[in-house]
Amino acid sequence: MAMFISTDALLAHWQGHRRLTRRVIEMFPDDQLFTFSIGGMRTFGALANELLSMGGPMAHGLATLEWGGYAPPKATSKAEILQLWDEGTAKIDEFWARIPAERFQETLTSFGQYTGFGYWQVLYIVDNEIHHRGQGYVYLRALGLEPPPFWER
Amino acid sequence: MAMFISTDALLAHWQGHRRLTRRVIEMFPDDQLFTFSIGGMRTFGALANELLSMGGPMAHGLATLEWGGYAPPKATSKAEILQLWDEGTAKIDEFWARIPAERFQETLTSFGQYTGFGYWQVLYIVDNEIHHRGQGYVYLRALGLEPPPFWER
Numbered sequence: 001m002a003m004f005i006s007t008d009a010l011l012a013h014w015q016g017h018r019r020l021t022r023r024v025i026e027m028f029p030d031d032q033l034f035t036f037s038i039g040g041m042r043t044f045g046a047l048a049n050e051l052l053s054m055g056g057p058m059a060h061g062l063a064t065l066e067w068g069g070y071a072p073p074k075a076t077s078k079a080e081i082l083q084l085w086d087e088g089t090a091k092i093d094e095f096w097a098r099i100p101a102e103r104f105q106e107t108l109t110s111f112g113q114y115t116g117f118g119y120w121q122v123l124y125i126v127d128n129e130i131h132h133r134g135q136g137y138v139y140l141r142a143l144g145l146e147p148p149p150f151w152e153r
Numbered sequence: 154m155a156m157f158i159s160t161d162a163l164l165a166h167w168q169g170h171r172r173l174t175r176r177v178i179e180m181f182p183d184d185q186l187f188t189f190s191i192g193g194m195r196t197f198g199a200l201a202n203e204l205l206s207m208g209g210p211m212a213h214g215l216a217t218l219e220w221g222g223y224a225p226p227k228a229t230s231k232a233e234i235l236q237l238w239d240e241g242t243a244k245i246d247e248f249w250a251r252i253p254a255e256r257f258q259e260t261l262t263s264f265g266q267y268t269g270f271g272y273w274q275v276l277y278i279v280d281n282e283i284h285h286r287g288q289g290y291v292y293l294r295a296l297g298l299e300p301p302p303f304w305e306r
Binding site: 001006007008010038041104105122127128130138141144 | 154155156157158159160161162163166170191192193194254257258270272273275276277280281283284285286287288290291292293294295296297303304
């Protein structure tokens with residue numbers, strides 16, 4: 001099997017996305033974070049809570065094969081989201097270093113229900129973050145605000 | 154360097170995303186594809202044209218190191234977008250097989266201006282597709298339509 005990307009580079013790529021997502025959370029108007037919505041969708045605050053429940057806990061699970069050992073509480077303010085975000089960022093670095101390299105090519109079940117290769121588990125989380133952040137961009141535009149450039153990480 | 158994901162698996166991952174994006178294009182109302190917008194953003198038709206100009210051409214460029222040798226025309230209807238999409242999907246498979254494995258770890262400049270590792274070039278394209286498709290999800294919801302599940306590929 002030829003390598004597309006290394007584990008180190010993927011972590012750097014993921015953390016780059018997390019820096020951009022953090023900027024989007026940071027610039028989201030406080031008074032709209034848990035109220036503004038389009039087409040009946042979840043608020044960006046709710047989406048951010050979903051992302052918090054996936055990133056750090058996935059890194060923890062891949063390192064320990066225990067699911068649920070690390071779960072951030074549900075945030076109810078922007079300050080709380082940002083604090084949990086930074087905590088999650090540090091947890092990801094910490095646990096990533098403990099994931100056995102071969103685990104990414106093994107099949108495993110995360111959170112008691114999602115079965116796939118280790119790399120698939122991680123990419124699902126990263127892609128889901130990009131997906132919901134893209135939705136946050138539309139919310140910001142609808143609120144008259146210009147989101148940060150997509151390429152800035 | 155420990156491998157996170159192989160070149161074969163990344164191609165399959167990318168093509169899975171392309172299948173989902175194709176479904177979103179397909180279900181987008183014809184009469185809204187080049188007109189509907191939120192917050193002054195581009196239409197989903199314009200975003201789809203951007204994606205068309207990046208996917209196939211990136212695979213072509215990585216295989217040949219020639220940028221601009223393959224560029225789809227700008228589509229002006231859903232039928233045309235879908236036709237070019239399928240063409241791009243086939244081109245990606247075709248050119249991917251011709252990319253030297255070591256190229257993904259080399260630094261190169263794409264389209265005369267974007268410099269980074271080969272893997273970075275590809276991930277940028279894939280991530281950009283997820284980002285804009287996520288925006289398409291908001292457009293669909295705002296139009297009263299339920300997008301396909303994110304996990305269906």
